[in-house]
Each structure stands twice: as C-alpha cells, then as structure tokens.
Amino acid sequence: MATAFSATLPLHGSSQENRLCFPTRLPPSSSFLGSTRSLPVRRLNHAHAARRSPVVAVQEIVKEKKPTNPLLITKEEGLVLYEDMILGRSFEDMCAQMYYRGKMFGFVHLYNGQEAVSTGFIKLLTKSDSVVSTYRDHVHALSKGVSARAVMSELFGKVTGCCRGQGGSMHMFSKEHNMLGGFAFIGEGIPVATGAAFTSKYKREVLKQDCDDVTVAFFGDGTCNNGQFYECLNMAALYKLPIIFVVENNLWAIGMSHLRSTSDPEIWKKGPAFGMPGVHVDGMDVLKVREVAKEAVTRARRGEGPTLVECETYRFRGHSLADPDELRDAAEKAKYAARDPITALKKYLIENKLANEGELKTIEKKIDDLVEEAVEFADASPQPGRSQLLENVFADPKGFGIGPDGRYRCEDPKFTEGTAQV
Ligand SMILES: Cc1ncc(C[n+]2csc(CCOP(=O)(O)OP(=O)(O)O)c2C)c(N)n1
Numbered sequence: 306m307a308t309a310f311s312a313t314l315p316l317h318g319s320s321q322e323n324r325l326c327f328p329t330r331l332p333p334s335s336s337f338l339g340s341t342r343s344l345p346v347r348r349l350n351h352a353h354a355a356r357r358s359p360v361v362a363v364q365e366i367v368k369e370k371k372p373t374n375p376l377l378i379t380k381e382e383g384l385v386l387y388e389d390m391i392l393g394r395s396f397e398d399m400c401a402q403m404y405y406r407g408k409m410f411g412f413v414h415l416y417n418g419q420e421a422v423s424t425g426f427i428k429l430l431t432k433s434d435s436v437v438s439t440y441r442d443h444v445h446a447l448s449k450g451v452s453a454r455a456v457m458s459e460l461f462g463k464v465t466g467c468c469r470g471q472g473g474s475m476h477m478f479s480k481e482h483n484m485l486g487g488f489a490f491i492g493e494g495i496p497v498a499t500g501a502a503f504t505s506k507y508k509r510e511v512l513k514q515d516c517d518d519v520t521v522a523f524f525g526d527g528t529c530n531n532g533q534f535y536e537c538l539n540m541a542a543l544y545k546l547p548i549i550f551v552v553e554n555n556l557w558a559i560g561m562s563h564l565r566s567t568s569d570p571e572i573w574k575k576g577p578a579f580g581m582p583g584v585h586v587d588g589m590d591v592l593k594v595r596e597v598a599k600e601a602v603t604r605a606r607r608g609e610g611p612t613l614v615e616c617e618t619y620r621f622r623g624h625s626l627a628d629p630d631e632l633r634d635a636a637e638k639a640k641y642a643a644r645d646p647i648t649a650l651k652k653y654l655i656e657n658k659l660a661n662e663g664e665l666k667t668i669e670k671k672i673d674d675l676v677e678e679a680v681e682f683a684d685a686s687p688q689p690g691r692s693q694l695l696e697n698v699f700a701d702p703k704g705f706g707i708g709p710d711g712r713y714r715c716e717d718p719k720f721t722e723g724t725a726q727v
C-alpha cells in the first residue's frame with residue numbers, strides 16, 4: 306500500500322511529481338507537544354509547504370490502516386510488546402532501589418514513561434540490525450535482547466556485565482546483539498549510528514553482500530540542538546543510508562525546557578529540510594510508534610534512505626537518580642502520568658480481547674521473577690580483577706606512558722597486575 310510516508314523529496318525536481326501530505330498545523334493558540342506551556346506557532350503557507358515538504362502526520366498513516374485492519378496487532382505481537390514494556394519498567398524500578406542501596410555508582414538515568422518508544426521500534430528489528438542509544442540506555446539494551454542479568458551486572462560493575470563491568474550505566478554495549486552503545490556525551494552516538502548504517506550500505510552495494518540491516522539511533526530533544534545531529538542528517542540523506550533517527554522528545558533536557566531552548570521546537574520538520582521524511586508521533590502510544598517504525602524500517606531496508614521520527618514522550622522520574630525533580634510542573638507530570646503507555650496498551654489488549662487480566666498478570670509475575678533473579682546474579686558475581694582496569698584503554702599498551710624507571714609502564718608486570726604504585 307502506498308502511504309503518505311512513501312513520498313519522496315525531490316532534491317532538484319518538480320514537486321508535482323510527488324505525492325505530498327501536509328502536516329496537521331496547530332492553531333496558533335494551542336500548546337505544542339501536550340506541554341502545559343503554550344507555544345506560539347507561526348502559520349504556514351500551505352502552497353509553500355506543498356513545494357517543499359513530504360512531511361506527514363502519523364495520524365494519517367494510522368488512520369489509513371484502520372479500515373483494512375482494525376486491530377493494529379495480533380495477540381502474539383501484543384503480548385511481546387506488553388512483556389517488553391513491563392520488563393523495561395520493572396527493571397528501571399529495581400535500578401532505583403539498588404542505586405539507593407548503594408549497589409551502583411555514578412549517574413544512573415532511568416527510562417520510566419518512555420517505554421513505548423524503545424519497544425515500538427526495537428521489537429521490529431532483527432538481531433543483525435543495530436541500535437545506538439544515549440546514557441538512558443538500559444531499556445534499549447533490554448529490548449534489543451541483552452539479558453537482564455548482563456545489564457544489571459554491568460550496573461553493579463561486575464565482571465559478568467555486558468562490558469565486563471567497565472562501562473556502567475551509560476555504556477551498555479553488546480557486539481552479539483548489535484547494541485552499539487550508550488553514550489554519555491549527548492549526540493556522540495549519532496555519528497556512530499550513521500557509520501553503522503554506512504557499513505550496511507557498503508556491504509550491500511560495494512561488497513555485494515546480502516545485507517539489508519538497518520540502524521536505529523535514539524537520542525533526546527536537547528541533543529537536537531547539537532551540531533552532530535545536523536551533520537549526520539545531511540550525510541545520511543546524501544548517501545541514502547538505512548538509518549532511522551528517533552528523537553525521544555520528553556520535553557526536557559535536564560532542567561531546560563525544550564520550548565525555551567529551541568528556535569523551532571517541532572523537530573520532525575528538520576527531516577524534510579535535509580531531504581528525508583519527518584514524522585511526529587505520540588510516543589506514549591506503542592501502537593502508533595510501531596506503525597511509524599514499520600514504515601520507516603521498511604523504507605530503510607528497501608534502500609530508500611533515512612527517516613527522522615520525533616516521538617512525543619515523557620520521563621516519569623527526574624533526569625537521573627541524583628535529580629530531585631523539583632523543576633517540572635506538577636500539572637505537567639500528572640498529565641503524562643495519566644497517559645502511562647503501559648496502562649494504555651493493557652487497556653487496548655483487554656478491550657480488544659487480545660488478552661485477559663490473568664494472562665497479563667502472568668507476564669508481570671514472570672518479569673518480576675526475572676528482574677529479581679538478575680539482581681541476585683549481579684550481586685553474587687565477582688568484581689573485575691584490578692588488572693582489568695588497564696584493559697581496553699589504549700590499543701597500544703605503550704599509551705600508558707613511561708614509568709619512573711624510564712621503561713614503558715606496560716613492561717612492568719606489577720603495572721598490568723594492578724599492584725604498581727603510580
Ligand atoms: C556534549 C555534551 N554536552 C552536555 C552534556 C550534559 N548533559 C547531560 S544530559 C543533557 C541533556 C540532554 O537532554 P536530552 O537530549 O533531551 O535527553 P534526555 O535526558 O531528556 O533523555 C546534557 C546537556 C553532555 N552529556 N554532553
């Protein structure tokens with residue numbers, strides 16, 4: 306089925322050849338992104354828009370699918386989504402407990418409230434597709450198939466963690482699962498994701514390998530004011546890379562409101578500016594996210610290039626577990642709490658007779674047990690040996706420098722054992 310999404314942007318040609326859809330415009334007085342703050346929206350001249358933007362509103366895509374398939378998912382798919390979202394939520398709630406008990410070190414950023422985005426995208430991917438995350442990365446890793454044991458152990462700094470305890474909360478990585486990392490510096494993951502997408506294209510087009518892998522890059526609204534975002538949008542569109550840029554717009558960058566910090570807060574509109582579709586979707590609704598994700602992933606696999614998707618979402622906790630979360634308005638928090646994506650999916654499954662309470666309770670119990678077991682496993686796992694401190698720091702161990710005796714430090718056995726005084 307041709308959808309509005311499949312419209313292509315002419316870089317040099319006439320717009321009339323293209324099927325174009327127009328964004329649903331907000332009236333000037335309405336609030337943007339459901340925030341309690343209001344945003345003055347400039348009126349857009351539709352004739353002008355028609356010349357420039359293959360921009361689509363997700364409502365059009367979802368509406369289009371309804372008559373042929375009134376239910377957007379099968380029972381099996383619904384249960385997979387539910388289980389993944391429950392896993393994300395339960396895991397993060399457990400992290401909070403463990404952090405406050407002193408089991409984790411450094412900053413820990415939780416994902417509560419945003420589960421529909423991770424689940425909606427990643428559950429459509431194959432193992433060889435890649436995911437790149439931010440410092441809010443535990444749930445992306447779990448959705449991609451990294452075990453709860455490996456993620457929890459990493460958080461505990463144990464040798465059984467997915468990075469053998471050397472990465473911690475902000476650096477979940479698994480080569481096996483093509484989870485290409487969490488990144489502490491905002492925007493750092495976007496070029497890595499662009500490189501991964503380039504690899505897929507190179508394998509297919511130059512090395513003639515059978516490769517239709519795609520890459521999904523997740524990052525926040527605040528990160529879209531960072532230059533790497535624009536550089537990568539440009540390169541991805543130029544090379545038609547198989548990548549989906551997913552902005553998790555939770556309205557805040559630590560304590561800075563998106564509406565105060567961004568000249569045009571509608572991030573999705575930046576896609577067409579670079580020659581790729583831009584889509585805005587309700588990130589509290591996993592089914593809508595999934596519909597958009599399907600379309601974007603399919604485009605990328607077909608070799609039709611990148612898509613920018615802005616998911617409007619909300620984090621239910623502070624920026625990190627060290628944040629008392631006193632800056633955000635109580636009414637705004639309450640508004641999004643009432644739109645909990647897990648509650649919404651549960652309601653959909655039950656109302657459409659795709660699952661009953663008992664089946665969902667069984668999933669919740671299974672996940673509770675799995676998360677408990679992950680904590681026991683992490684707790685019982687050994688600490689890394691001291692010598693591990695020196696691994697994976699420099700490709701050439703001479704990079705550790707020269708010791709007081711004039712020899713390379715790496716030549717001193719005490720140094721690699723971790724017993725040297727430095
Ligand atoms: C390059 C860089 N500059 C500044 C920071 C400090 N910093 C940490 S989180 C953050 C806000 C990011 O907000 P957003 O992209 O919206 O992600 P969210 O935390 O909302 O998921 C900033 C500026 C950083 N980590 N990296």
Ligand SMILES: [Mg+2]
Nearest residue numbers: 525526557558
């Ligand atoms: Mg944010």
